Each structure stands twice: as C-alpha cells, then as structure tokens.
Amino acid sequence: MIFKTKMYWSFAQAVLLAGASQLAIARDIIIPKPPQVAAKAYILIDAQTGHVLIEEQADSQLPPASLTKIMTSYIVSEEVARGDLSEQDKVYITDDAWRRGGTSSGGSTMFLKPRTEVEVIDLLRGVIIQSGNDASIALAQHIAGSEGAFADVMNQTATLLGMQNTHFKNATGWPAEGHLTTARDLALLAQATIYDHPDHYGLYAEQSFTYNGIKQDNRNSLLFRDSSVDGLKTGHTEAAGYCLVATADKEGMRLISVVLGTRSKEARAVESQKLLSYGFRYYSTHTAIKGQQPLLDERIWQGLNKQVSLGVIDDITLTIPRGASDKLEMVTTVDDTIKAPVAVGQPLGTLAITYDGETLYQGSLVALYDVEQSGFFARLWDSLMLFINGLLS
Template identity: 45%
Template sequence: MSPLLPTLLATALLAGSFTSAEAAPHAKPKAAAARKAKPAAPAEQAMTTDANGQSIPLLENKAWVLMNFNTGQVLASSNPDEPLPPASLTKMMTSYLVEQALKSGKVKPDDKVTMSESAWCRGGKNGDSCMFVPLNAQASLMEMLRGVVIASGNDASKALAEHLGGSEAGFVTQMNAEAAKLGMTKTHFENADGLPGANHKASARDMAVLAAAIIRNSAEYYPLYAEREFTYNNIKQGNRNALLYTDPTVDGLKTGHTEEAGYCLVASSKRNGMRLISVILNASSKQARADQTRVLFNWGYANFEEATPAQAGATLTTPKVVYGVAPEVAAGVAKPWTLVVPKGQAAALKTEVTLNPGLEAPIAKGAVIGKVVASANGKVLGEAPVVALADVERAGFFLRLKQRIAGWFSK
C-alpha cells in the first residue's frame, strides 16, 4: 500500500464530515469556481406598516417586540400581547428570582443545592437541556445559577426552584406573583424550566418587561448572561445565544426552543449609550431567530435616538404662589426624563409647560403642579409631570391679608 493512501483517506473523510451549508475550515474554492463566483447581493429587508402607519420590519414568526430599555417604550412590535409558549425563556424568571434572593441575603452564592430525583436530568432525553449534576449530588447556588443562565439546564432550574420554594410548585407560585408585580399581564407559569404545559404561556411584551427587570434590578449578576460557555463536571457547554459570538454590542439574555414554542430569543444590545431589548417568539430555526434579532437591532438604532427634553432638577418656570411665604416657586421635572424620538429630531425638540391654575400655599417639594410636553416639527412626542422643586410654606394671617389687599388693587 502506498504510504500516502492513509493520509488521502483521512483527508477525504474529514472533508465529508462538513455539511453542504458549512464549509470546512480554510477550504479554498477551485480556481474555476472562484472565477465564476460573485458575492451575493444582500437581500432587501421586507417591510410592513403597523397600526400607527409606521414602517416596520416584516418577520416570519408569531410575535416580536423591540423595546427601549431606559423608557420602556415599545418602538415596534407584531402580535406583542398574545400568550404563547415561552420554552426556556421561562428560565429568565427562575434566574431573576434567584438573583433577587441573593441580593436580599435570603440565599448565599456558596449555599449547597441538592440535585433531587425529581430535578435530575436523565441523560438529556427528549431534547432536554441539562447541567448534568449527578443524582443526589450538590453544587453551589452560583454554579446552579450559571447552569441555568448559560447552559439552560432544566435540572438546575428545578433544583433551584426546590431550594428556594420548598418545591417546584411553591416556587412557581413565587414566579407568578413576581410576574404580576412586574406587570406581566399575559403571562402564567406552570414550571421553572419552560417545558410545555397547557397554560404555560407568556407574551413577547411581557418577556421584554422581564428582561428589563433583570438588567435593572440584577445588575450585579447581569454579566452572567453574556458568558459564552460554562463547564461543570468536565462538560463544557456553549451559550446558545448566537449573537454573543457575532455582535459585541449584545450582552444577553436567553434562548428557548421546544417543538410547540419554536425558536425563541430575548436579546439586549447597547450602542452609543442606548440599550434596546428584542424578543422573538416562534421563529422557524436558530438561524432565523438570530437573523431576525439582528434586523430589529439594526432597524431600531438606524431609526431612533434618545433625547433629554429637560434635565432633572433644572428650573423650567417659576409660577406665582398665592398666600405663600415666598411669592413664587421653582418648577421642573424631578426625575431624569428620556424620550425615544425618530432619528434626527432630538435637536428639534421643543418644550411647553402647562401649570395648574391658582397655585396656593402650602406646596410641598415634589408636588405635581403641572406638566411639560415635548414636541418636534409640530408632533407631540411625550410629556412628563412638572413638580415644585422647593417647599413653599403658607404665610401667616397678616401676610396673607396684605397679599389679598395687594391683589385687589392689582386688578
């Protein structure tokens, strides 16, 4: 036998191990094919029009939402409020409750969590995602949390549910209570891992709300959602969120898939200080959910920007106050006020303040005394309450009398 034959056979087998859609690494096209090949023109994104007449991407899935994190404003959506099977997106609520328990001190990162028989993963049957903790073994709570967030372990989800709730059913009660607290009105959980259940449903809008809560309230633990791999028990598993490997602006959050739910993805991206949250429910494939998320992020950042019509604590106006120890009060917005506006309109923003009539002391600092409306090119884009920026005490009898008499002569 020629000494080159084994090498040739091995090369042939290696080349054949790649699918037709996935070229072998460093493969070079034949010269003739290279001469004929032309770069494919990028497909133009199909668009449609929403109920407000806004042109938005047309995506092939059952529901999607694109939300601005800072304001909670939904920039665009399709079927955002229909309860649908969320698959492993469910684990976002599981991880969120664990994170909040860690913040409150109810549990500690090094607490030992037992893998019970009811939580144990029996070899990943039926497509189950697993952390692969052995039966009756223990892992630290932080290891289990990473097993949920990164490896999407059903076993870790159930074990943590039992650890925090006494039972999975007890934990599910906590999940639904928290969903109600966050305003997730179209969501009902039946388990901690997202496997199909008759009434286990969530809407795209609700999943965006939950993602925002994780980013805002679990900031210490949010970096977990950007980790690309997790190793436990000598088993290395990669994060299934493909955008973490291809888009450096994406830093979370969670994938999900069952036959019933299709391919789902909740992701967040931050570019130039603006953070967007995207939710895709029931896409046809892993590739589709990633591509559709890219479309939404690119469309959102291309078409919108954040603006600050008024700075918190800055005086917008100084209305007169009747019967106060001071004749007027500084008024403005108490909290940071951010609006999402169409790209290019931030510089054109104008504000108009409307005050409640007949302001009379006493007025407490922070009391709402009117509103401020922001508009651009004649279109109203948002409003915020105007509050008193200082206390105004009520004047004594003689000062009030003096003010009243002065008021008579000023008419």
C-alpha cells in the first residue's frame, strides 16, 4: 500500500515511489466486462463488505416465490436466539397448514401429517432443505398465531434489515398481490442470515433431509456441483420464474449472488455460477488496515505523553481487484494541534483509501489510547511553545 501524509518525502523515498509506480504500470490489472446473465434481475455482492460487484435491475420489485422462506427461517432463528423459542419445542400441525401446504396443495411440501407435533429444528430443515410450505405455515402460526400476523413480523424485520423495497404477504412465497422484493434486498437478507445466525446457517448446506420416511434433496443444485457453495435457497412460481440466492466461500472471500426470473432450474444454476465465478476470478476481500494498530504517531501537547498513536478501532476490509493490494493509496490528514486530554476513539484526523482514483474508504483517524493532561507547569510550558510556534509559522 502507498502511504501519503502531510509530511515531506525524502529524495530517496521519492525514487522508491517512482520505481513502485513503474512496476505497477508494468503489472496493470485487467478486468473484463461482467458476464451477460439471462435473468430479469440479478446482483453479486461481497458478503463481508457488502460491496456490489455486478447488478442489473437490482431494485426492480419482483415476486420472490420460495426465496421468501429465507425470511421465514431468519425469524425462526431470531426467536431461538432470543430464547423465545427452542429447537426442541413441539409445533402443532394444524389442518390449515396441512391443507394449504401439504401433499394435496400442489406446492413443495415436507409431507407433514395434520394434528401431529413436530420439533422446531425439523420444521426448520423442512423449510430450508425441502422448501416445505406446510412447515413454513406451521412455524408462522406457532410463532405469531396466524400467518397474517407473521407476515407483519416479516415486514418489520425487513425494515430493520434495510430491505427498502420488500413487502411480504405470507410465509411461503405463494403468489399474492403485493408480495414483492428485489435482488438487492434478498442479498441483504442473505448477508444477515449468514452472519447473524451462523449456528443455523449450516442447514442451508445440507444436501438432503428425510422426514416421514420421505427423502428429499436440496433444490439448490450448486451444492452438488461446487464444493465452495454452501447455500442458500431456490424459488419458483409461474410468475416469478426460476430464482436462486446462492453463496460460496473461497480463499477467504464469500460472495452472494441473486438471480430472479430465469427460464429453468438449470438456467438459474448456470447464471448464478457465472456471477460467482466472475467474482472469485477477478476480485478479493482484502484487510487493508488492521484495527488497533498504530498508523501514525503524532505530537500531543499538554499531555503526560508526548505522542499519541493514531489508527482505526476495527479492521478496514475492502473488496478490490485481485493483485491490487499494493496499488492502494492511503492518504491521511491530522489535526494541526492535538491537546490533552484525549480519549481512546477520539477523532483526530481523517483517513482515505483509494484505488485508481476511486475512494474505497473514507473515515476518521482516532486515538488508540487515552492521554491524560500533564501537570500545571508542564501545560504552561507547552502553551508557551505553542504560542511561539504560532508566531514563527
């Protein structure tokens, strides 16, 4: 990484930087145009940073079909995390859940038996792996009393997650007027599913689940083709077309792809694989700066210490082209006069990280530790020095 600050560079440093610049030119990074994707809408993001690599019609509202069940599962996981629900709790399967989501409904089903009790964890597998409408309705009724009330919880949760263009009418994704979402919103939901509930996220990678003597394979065919893929969910209705939210982890980078409205089961897998392959081939997730590590040591006046270390509290992680880590530029500015007392985390300057003229990060440089004021006479002396420096400058 190239550092730029307010300090003056020596001639030797200038020569080194010039040499580094020539080397960078010799190793220009080539990134081709994104692939053409046959879908009504799609997006590819870096799961860790949220950086969008590719998007097309990502904010167009479309029916999500069974991708809805990612939200249904997320809410169940939230209930378990809060302690309001246990994985071993028994859920009563109502006649309504069986009638609208069971064998005779014509939709995907877990093959639950009406008027039986089933553990939450089994129903969660039924929702995620088998895309069971019956399991989704049963969980919704158990948690909120009715599927309609559960839809209200879904919409409130969507708002909290920043899903600005989403509205749910049911827990299954069964076609309903106004039941819509977007590729971008689904990427946000997938991101929350992965990082908020890692204990349950592993269910999305399970390739099959057997219940009531019936084994069903996970409908996400990428799980069987690509070992880096470990989720998430498929969807299909006539109105929605064939949809897939997929995620994969490779060499420390996790990507999330969303494709909506493809023409077939095979197409949704192929188009998703195009996005994932492009992202992994040409980009990487890079920790540019470690948190808590000093970037600069600056003079502090009227303090028990003569210097204070500046840096960032948390790691700064960026999505960058592969091979570009040595071409990042870090530009820092520091307050002209820093006086004690200073508290850890107090902003004392700014930090910008750029690549090829584009600002990838901009934020504050902060104190990495507290600095207390010095005694009266020491402060008085520093005040005099500051006054003299002001006259001379």
